[in-house]
Amino acid sequence: MIQIKNLSKSFGKNQVLKNIDLDFKKGKVYGIVGENGAGKTTLFRCIAGLEKYQGEVSSTINPLKNHLGLLLTEPFIFSKITGKEYIRLLVNARKVEITDLEERNVFDLPLNQYASTYSTGMKKKLALTAILLQQNDLFILDEPFNGVDIQSNQLITEIIHKLKSLDKLVILSSHIFSTLAETCDEIYLMKDGEIIKKVMQEDFKKLEQEMKSFTIGNKLEKLGL
């Protein structure tokens, strides 16, 4: 469904993505993990067409961006716009008619309030609701669980399962390993702009342990607590 070949991206002299090759198929959920600054968000922005890049991103659906639901890490919300109007703006942009918005407000958001007054988690849920209502074929979710309460986390997990069962493609990043393990078919590990490892479901536990020992190492001792 999406093929990425030799994708590179630089900001000035700083190369943030290095020769990335990936192949994403519909009906699957892919996780991208890596430290802050590893290049996950830039990779997502390149796929979406929000950044210029070297290399190739091709898709069986054209144009890709018109069928892609993109959830940003920190959704940008206008001041003085209500949750309902935010959703309407995004669905209008994709020429989708929504008549039963109140009913489809699965996160029980106060849609008539200004969205800029929402908490971080509520903004994320609002943005997720909007891209789900856009009726996209594929989804890029950049840290969808970040700042969201436990109940909503469970709901988001179920939504991802449902999208998969509907043969949609989902690519997501998260810093919470358990959520990735619960939702993904494959996980790609990114480091310094490169994909350094591809891990299948049966090896998720092993990956988590490896990451834990690598990340923590002897750092606690260094703190001298």
Place this chain on the structure above:
Amino acid sequence: MKKYFQLHFKLINRRLIDFGLPLIVGYILLLLVFYFGSEYLFSKTEFAKYIYGFVALGFVSRLSEAKRNDFIKSIFGTSAFLKIRMLENLIYAFPFALFLIYKEEFVMSFLLMVSSLLLVIFNFNVNLNFTIPTPFGKKPFEFVTGFRKTFFIFPFAYLLTYAAIDVNNFNLGIFSLLLIGLICLSYYIKPENEYYVWNYSLTPKDFLIEKLKIGLLYYTALSIPILIALGIFFYNEIGILLVFFIISYAYIIAIILAKYSAFPDEMSLPQGILIALSFMFPPILIGLIPYFYSLSVKRLTTLLNDSN
């Protein structure tokens, strides 16, 4: 406190440098734009001093943003905060007050300085606990957010129209119409986050047409009461009225296209100058609109036309 103002001076300098101007040129240009802009306003209407005071207070009130004030207070404490805010407001209002003195509008100048000081105590920028209703909710966002930020101006404009009819002053009526136009233009000055443009499954041309349609439709909705009232009560002047209305349309089109001609960046200085020139000589718009249109299409192509 001294460091706070030094830092702000640095920030202003950085903005000018980012604008692509040598500092000295930037300051001279600012001064010239301010002087000639003010002169132009005073040459055009007898109500200039009121508009001038209103614009100046609008500038000053931008410093009253609640989060900004909370931040300053948390760093400097209440007493230094008050001093900083008073000084800031006076610095912002000073050029306007000085120009009013130059125009021998001493009372207005005094009132402006006093009002600027009072703005420190009365923080109008309070987050109201309710959502201001808007008739534009079906097609967000420019008129939705803009209307909520400027809703208090519309009754004032309609009141001016009433006054114009009452005192049989057609010029005042035209001014009220132009006031609505200016407010609507302000909704398009800042570019939105590129995500909101990216979301559209439209070609750049269709996207621009959609934006223009909404802008003109909603501007019409806000100005039609004035147009009808003036058309009825100043029937003999209907030709002039329509000319002003059509010119406002042209400005709305120009400002929307100007915004996207620089997108996702803010309008550049040359673009700003072109727009400013068009206010002094409207026929420029005939060339400016197609020019901004072609630039906008180019600017939006990467974002809207998927190359994948």
